[in-house]
Amino acid sequence: AQSVAQPEDQVNVAEGNPLTVKCTYSVSGNPYLFWYVQYPNRGLQFLLKYITGDNLVKGSYGFEAEFNKSQTSFHLKKPSALVSDSALYFCAVRKDSSYKLIFGSGTRLLVRP
Amino acid sequence: NAGVTQTPKFRVLKTGQSMTLLCAQDMNHEYMYWYRQDPGMGLRLIHYSVGEGTTAKGEVPDGYNVSRLKKQNFLLGLESAAPSQTSVYFCASSRTGGEAFFGQGTRLTVV
Numbered sequence: 001a002q003s004v005a006q007p008e009d010q011v012n013v014a015e016g017n018p019l020t021v022k023c024t025y026s027v028s029g030n031p032y033l034f035w036y037v038q039y040p041n042r043g044l045q046f047l048l049k050y051i052t053g054d055n056l057v058k059g060s061y062g063f064e065a066e067f068n069k070s071q072t073s074f075h076l077k078k079p080s081a082l083v084s085d086s087a088l089y090f091c092a093v094r095k096d097s098s099y100k101l102i103f104g105s106g107t108r109l110l111v112r113p
Numbered sequence: 114n115a116g117v118t119q120t121p122k123f124r125v126l127k128t129g130q131s132m133t134l135l136c137a138q139d140m141n142h143e144y145m146y147w148y149r150q151d152p153g154m155g156l157r158l159i160h161y162s163v164g165e166g167t168t169a170k171g172e173v174p175d176g177y178n179v180s181r182l183k184k185q186n187f188l189l190g191l192e193s194a195a196p197s198q199t200s201v202y203f204c205a206s207s208r209t210g211g212e213a214f215f216g217q218g219t220r221l222t223v224v
Binding site: 006009032034036041042043044045046049051090092094100101102103104105106 | 117144146148153154155156157158161169171172203205207210212213214215216217218
């Protein structure tokens with residue numbers, strides 16, 4: 001079975017500070033990992049993905065994520081937060097190249113000026 | 114390029130009524146998905162399809178049916194709507210192993 005955990009309902013950070021949004025996963029086999037962002041009353045937008053290769057993945061809007069196989073984690077990071085980064089962030093996992101795509105419960109990021 | 118289009122965007126149903134949500138994608142993707150989003154629950158997978166003519170159950174399939182008669186369309190049906198099905202429904206599509214592209218959502222209220 002696949003599962004994704006986002007242990008923080010909300011993350012608060014000051015503008016200009018680094019941010020981390022946590023994600024851990026459980027899947028048998030090779031995981032395909034994704035991060036999405038959702039702005040109010042909008043659909044989900046793709047940020048970045050890890051399939052294979054370098055453990056540090058760079059994505060849209062200055063975000064990056066680090067895949068850690070031993071800790072089964074895929075945390076989202078950004079060196080310097082912007083107020084406009086405030087949104088709902090979702091981590092997702094798929095087993096190998098097929099199978100269903102499962103999402104975590106989401107983490108609300110609030111960046112204060 | 115329209116991407117993933119969902120219709121309708123809003124709907125109010127009475128308990129017991131039926132309806133069909135339509136999802137269309139123009140990216141020639143093999144995989145299509147239906148999710149529901151509820152506060153504090155994230156996105157939960159209702160049904161998905163790995164190709165034309167195929168469907169499979171996700172995490173919360175009860176009370177819903179789906180069909181994928183054409184590769185570009187994925188229909189979600191509610192045969193007898195219940196208040197517990199009040200939610201925001203998202204359709205998505207992807208190529209094999211790729212990221213999913215989402216529609217803008219359908220806000221459904223069952224009274």
